[in-house]
Amino acid sequence: MENLRNGYLFPEISKRAFDHTQKHPDARLIRLGIGDTTEPIPDIITSAMAEYAKALSTIEGYNGYGDEQGNMALRVAIAETLYRNMGIKGNEVFVSDGAQCDISRLQMLLGSDVTVAVQDPSFPAYIDSSVIFGRAGKFEEETGKYGNIVYMKCSPENKFFPNLSITRKTDVIFFCSPNNPTGNAATKLQLQRLVEFAKANGSIIIYDSSYAAFISDESPRSIYEIPGAKEVAIEVSSFSKFAGFTGVRLGWTVVPEELKYTNGFPVIKDYDRIVCTCFNGAPSISQAGGLACLSPQGYEATTAVIAYYKENAKIIADTFRSLALKVYGGENAPYIWVHFPGQKSWDVFNEILAKTHIVTIPGSGFGPAGEEYMRFSAFGRRENILEASRRLKSLYK
Amino acid sequence: MENLRNGYLFPEISKRAFDHTQKHPDARLIRLGIGDTTEPIPDIITSAMAEYAKALSTIEGYNGYGDEQGNMALRVAIAETLYRNMGIKGNEVFVSDGAQCDISRLQMLLGSDVTVAVQDPSFPAYIDSSVIFGRAGKFEEETGKYGNIVYMKCSPENKFFPNLSITRKTDVIFFCSPNNPTGNAATKLQLQRLVEFAKANGSIIIYDSSYAAFISDESPRSIYEIPGAKEVAIEVSSFSKFAGFTGVRLGWTVVPEELKYTNGFPVIKDYDRIVCTCFNGAPSISQAGGLACLSPQGYEATTAVIAYYKENAKIIADTFRSLALKVYGGENAPYIWVHFPGQKSWDVFNEILAKTHIVTIPGSGFGPAGEEYMRFSAFGRRENILEASRRLKSLYK
Numbered sequence: 001m002e003n004l005r006n007g008y009l010f011p012e013i014s015k016r017a018f019d020h021t022q023k024h025p026d027a028r029l030i031r032l033g034i035g036d037t038t039e040p041i042p043d044i045i046t047s048a049m050a051e052y053a054k055a056l057s058t059i060e061g062y063n064g065y066g067d068e069q070g071n072m073a074l075r076v077a078i079a080e081t082l083y084r085n086m087g088i089k090g091n092e093v094f095v096s097d098g099a100q101c102d103i104s105r106l107q108m109l110l111g112s113d114v115t116v117a118v119q120d121p122s123f124p125a126y127i128d129s130s131v132i133f134g135r136a137g138k139f140e141e142e143t144g145k146y147g148n149i150v151y152m153k154c155s156p157e158n159k160f161f162p163n164l165s166i167t168r169k170t171d172v173i174f175f176c177s178p179n180n181p182t183g184n185a186a187t188k189l190q191l192q193r194l195v196e197f198a199k200a201n202g203s204i205i206i207y208d209s210s211y212a213a214f215i216s217d218e219s220p221r222s223i224y225e226i227p228g229a230k231e232v233a234i235e236v237s238s239f240s241k242f243a244g245f246t247g248v249r250l251g252w253t254v255v256p257e258e259l260k261y262t263n264g265f266p267v268i269k270d271y272d273r274i275v276c277t278c279f280n281g282a283p284s285i286s287q288a289g290g291l292a293c294l295s296p297q298g299y300e301a302t303t304a305v306i307a308y309y310k311e312n313a314k315i316i317a318d319t320f321r322s323l324a325l326k327v328y329g330g331e332n333a334p335y336i337w338v339h340f341p342g343q344k345s346w347d348v349f350n351e352i353l354a355k356t357h358i359v360t361i362p363g364s365g366f367g368p369a370g371e372e373y374m375r376f377s378a379f380g381r382r383e384n385i386l387e388a389s390r391r392l393k394s395l396y397k
Numbered sequence: 398m399e400n401l402r403n404g405y406l407f408p409e410i411s412k413r414a415f416d417h418t419q420k421h422p423d424a425r426l427i428r429l430g431i432g433d434t435t436e437p438i439p440d441i442i443t444s445a446m447a448e449y450a451k452a453l454s455t456i457e458g459y460n461g462y463g464d465e466q467g468n469m470a471l472r473v474a475i476a477e478t479l480y481r482n483m484g485i486k487g488n489e490v491f492v493s494d495g496a497q498c499d500i501s502r503l504q505m506l507l508g509s510d511v512t513v514a515v516q517d518p519s520f521p522a523y524i525d526s527s528v529i530f531g532r533a534g535k536f537e538e539e540t541g542k543y544g545n546i547v548y549m550k551c552s553p554e555n556k557f558f559p560n561l562s563i564t565r566k567t568d569v570i571f572f573c574s575p576n577n578p579t580g581n582a583a584t585k586l587q588l589q590r591l592v593e594f595a596k597a598n599g600s601i602i603i604y605d606s607s608y609a610a611f612i613s614d615e616s617p618r619s620i621y622e623i624p625g626a627k628e629v630a631i632e633v634s635s636f637s638k639f640a641g642f643t644g645v646r647l648g649w650t651v652v653p654e655e656l657k658y659t660n661g662f663p664v665i666k667d668y669d670r671i672v673c674t675c676f677n678g679a680p681s682i683s684q685a686g687g688l689a690c691l692s693p694q695g696y697e698a699t700t701a702v703i704a705y706y707k708e709n710a711k712i713i714a715d716t717f718r719s720l721a722l723k724v725y726g727g728e729n730a731p732y733i734w735v736h737f738p739g740q741k742s743w744d745v746f747n748e749i750l751a752k753t754h755i756v757t758i759p760g761s762g763f764g765p766a767g768e769e770y771m772r773f774s775a776f777g778r779r780e781n782i783l784e785a786s787r788r789l790k791s792l793y794k
Contacts, residue, residue: 247461278529279498
């Protein structure tokens, strides 16, 4: 624990935002920082949750413990709706209270001396949970890296896909696509190379597809679109951004039966045991909501909300393009990744907050390769996004 | 992982019950095994959850991520309602998705080489999570114990309180009161001795008070009723049995500011970091339900449900007393612990299931000191409890 660098990024940003509001109580703060959904959940989904909750007061509707792995109807619905034609079965889907929680449960699954690779930049929980589990080694001030973590640099120069020919072999590869924070979705060809690389090295890929619902183009929405991926990849995903469930808490992890340790033992058996021992099932009311999300009408309604956020993303991206800055992401993800050449990203964060009352996230919070970049979240009410656009244009024009 | 003994107890029992129903499709199975609530949740509580859920479809009522540590109103309500006069503050209460999940998060908090003591018998998750985190040592067939775990025997001979004068010093002591499975609540004097013992040894007590709401007598409902406990104890608890939230998922952990590592660093700071990195907050709808449970009317309504289960417990206890068996528990807990002298508890389990179609739990599943004992759960519909009583009486008369 002592080895963890400073505050966890998101609480740190909340704290700075809070301090700012204390200093400027009259300013109208706009939050483009933490990727937190703002749009109401479609009625068809909340009605299903409300009905489920109310029924808990009746003898017929009351349910106690559910299966630790989740309600089978929901597991099957996830497999059939989101992994159609990929051959994923309901029993391979483990319903959870969210992707971040599953990442730490997956850390429990791994032996204590595994080696880990992450995209640089990436969502901090991969590294921070690795630090807590004692796999990261010492933090090196000079490089901004942990000694035992392999950082796979992803930047415009390599089309945000790591140069695997120089990437050290590790037991585990965390890979997030569409990526948080860069907003970049890996192509089919890139993911094929990733799967081949993992296969050649005997690595397990932990693939985070939490933002898959935002993909507009032909990029794969799941690692299991790649033939052979079931033998090397676990996929973590979530209803948080897909259905506005950030507070409702619902996610899932797919562990295919084909995935085996080098000794031939199926990983799914160990993961099942972790889930039964260290978790007691996702909240039943949230699971009722998850099922409603996957009904034809529910799915259509969530798609409309996602389209709203994607329009926000376009507004933010266009804002920075109009300022002649290099803009990435936003088309397959709710995040816009903007290059501020020659500037420290925490300085940019401070300047934007001080001068425009907009909370953002400094790219360096996601890893050393994020320096000089800023992440802007497209989650927000439209009027706030438009107002933020105006403020940013007047700051930088 | 390979070091884990056979199936996790509760899934194993579910499996045997399932197999039994396959063989006897017409038998009416009665479940007195896993402690799973059966009574509807009072309307005042489910209405609060349903309203919260419905409001998520409105701009005013929508909320995204909550604080990782829980909604402060709920944290304060827990502190003020359940820890009244014990000086626990809202910021020391970490709301979670259940006690079992918190136990594994507490395992993350501990260093990799800590030593652990548990009551014998005890809830299997303490040992099983210790095995997963690599602290348990080898399982020894002869003793039925893991080599590195200290088993504190609790039996009628020592009034279910361990003989501390012969207990080896450990870094951590898991202690559950009212105890699962024995149903015994520790007295104030016993807990004072436990706190003194921990203080003298520099141990941290992880105190599980999940069944506190069932206490009928003067036994402490919290370890913090003992002066000085804040310097040595973390308390884990749950709404599962208190309010029928087994499926709704809501619990909490108290980490007092006074609790420090030997180097003086406050444990609460590390736990906060674990919660922010490996957890993302309890489900918001469940938290709304938790708040309703702690309102005066909600609390009164949950008390009535608990009284119902306690009446069940009395029926079960009286059944076995009428059969001249030694009966423990049931008065301060929903569990009845019955001695079957000279018999293997899995044999008793199999016999009761085969001959009466009642699912129970063999005491040996909770540790070697549980051999010859059976645990009966008082959670059930009254008509089932009465029918179970009739069947058991005719089996053993």
